[in-house]
Amino acid sequence: MQRLTQDERKLIEPIEQSAMLVRTERWSAINSGTGNLAGLQQQAEELACAFAALPGEVELRGPATVTSIDAGGREIEQANGRHLVLRVRPAARRRFLLTGHMDTVYPPGHPFQEGRWLDDDIFNAPGAADMKGGIAVMLAALQAFEGSNAAKTTGYDVMINSDEETGSLSSADLIAELAREKAAALTYEPSAQPDGTLAHARGGSGNYSVTITGRAAHAGRNPHEGRNAIVAAGALAVALKTMEHSDLAINPARIDGGSANNVVPDLAILRFNIRPKSADAALNFERDFSVLLQHIEAGHEVGTQVHGGITRPPKTVDAEAQRLFDLVQRTGADLGQAFGWQPSGGVCDGNNIAACGVPVVDTMGVRGGAIHSSEEYLIASSLAERAALSAVVLHRLATGDLA
Structure with a gap:
């Protein structure tokens, strides 16, 4: 960490791996499959309580109406959970967007419901990587960032939706609303590879x-x-x-x-x-x-x-977005984290954000793998690692690195 400034080193000192791990284990034990409204409500309340530690007001927004076609050809309304929104210093001139999702692909009837440790650093649990761990990283990074002087003149919105795994249909308008006039965005999907590789351009x-x-x-x-x-x-x-x-x-x-x-x-x-x-x-x-x-x-x-x-929509990486990727990679190197990026066939809310013209890096979450399967795992040591990365990236963005 030789290339960090004194302020940046001080910034990441309070980040606690143990606190993030406790949250991740607790949240992973809550079944929040996209269709499980009771579980999503429990998860939303837990997140609202946790994010209340930040300045600003937490609210739970109702989902927009979404319809589908049933097996009889009838158009029916789909039920979705509420979405968490936190707005911090909304009057600030320079503002950012951070997003995540509380839903998982595991319904209550799925056999994969409980977490277990495979070794001292590998935690196998539903949603541990995608993305209960990522939400813990986001919160810890923001708490660390709030300890800097740069935070006082910087604003940000946090959005954690309940329907990302089914396409964010009930939260798409909310994403577009919050993306408006943001200088940059970070989304906390797990890294594209266990080594920390970022997802770059994405198809639609x-x-x-x-x-x-x-x-x-x-x-x-x-x-x-x-x-x-x-x-x-x-x-x-x-x-x-x-x-x-x-x-x-x-x-x-x-x-x-x-x-x-x-x-x-x-x-x-x-x-x-x-x-x-x-x-x-x-x-x-x-x-x-x-x-x-x-x-x-x-x-x-x-x-x-x-x-x-x-x-x-397909997510392309223009010159402005590439500058954000370069900043994240450079910050990682300064922290002793070496990673690159690669295109991805998967999609996420980063696609929606990029379509609004906002530069976004959408794999700022934990390192792990085997998502959407019973083998899903989180590399526990990556919690503090990725929280430090986000905290310093936010600090550098706040001080005009992309200006």
Whole structure:
């Protein structure tokens, strides 16, 4: 740490690994799967209490209305938990955004519910890396930052949403609201690799449900009078897969519909995901998809209705964002942490923030791995390591490093 200033060294002295670990273990024991509203409420209350240690007021914002298509083709409302927001010194001229998510991919019925130590430094627990540990890092970094003189003239907003794992549909408008006029943003997803590698550019993501309406008929007496919605859905799925190219991945994931074997099915719902690597790829897909639907409708004599779309725009790294990456990497080196970056096919709230024109590094959380599986683990020593990184980055941002 030879290249840290005296103020920066003093800044990180109070960071306590043990306090962060206690929080991470406690929070990981709370099931906060995206659909578990009771668990999310418990987690939100715990976070509100913890973040109340910072200046500013904590509030829990209600989710925006989100709908989906059920297996019967009906549009239904999805329930989501509340989102935590903390605004500190909102009148400050220079302000930043820090984001995380409290939800996990493990519902109450999932077998992975309890944490265990694999060795002295590896903690295996649901959400330990993604991202209960990251939230602990964020809080500790902000508490350390508040001890600096630079904090007195700097403002920031914290947003911890409850639906990131399902696309942040009920918090997208909130993210855009809080990103407005921010100088930079940090998001606390776990590092892209266990060695601390950051995720750089990201592709985008879109989820679609296509309801296909055909005509029922008896499969033996008059099948020619029917219009098979399942066959049309299958044809659409195959045609979508042929639209893939180097900048666009398409995953037909599920077809719902049909009834008895002797009935020509008059309803099917095809669900699929796309991953465009660029804005052009996303735009071209929308155009080509519209033409494909017309061909399916005409060729199979069915009707179609589309629900959904691209909700995570591709995240590109422009010159301003690259300066933020350089600052984070340089700060890491000054702390004795060597890491680089790599592109990622995954998406997160960093995509949404970047789409607002705000430079963002979105893997400021802990080192770990095997997320979204029962093998998910946190490298415990990375809690203090990454908290120190964030605290010094915030200090340098506050003193005009990106100006």
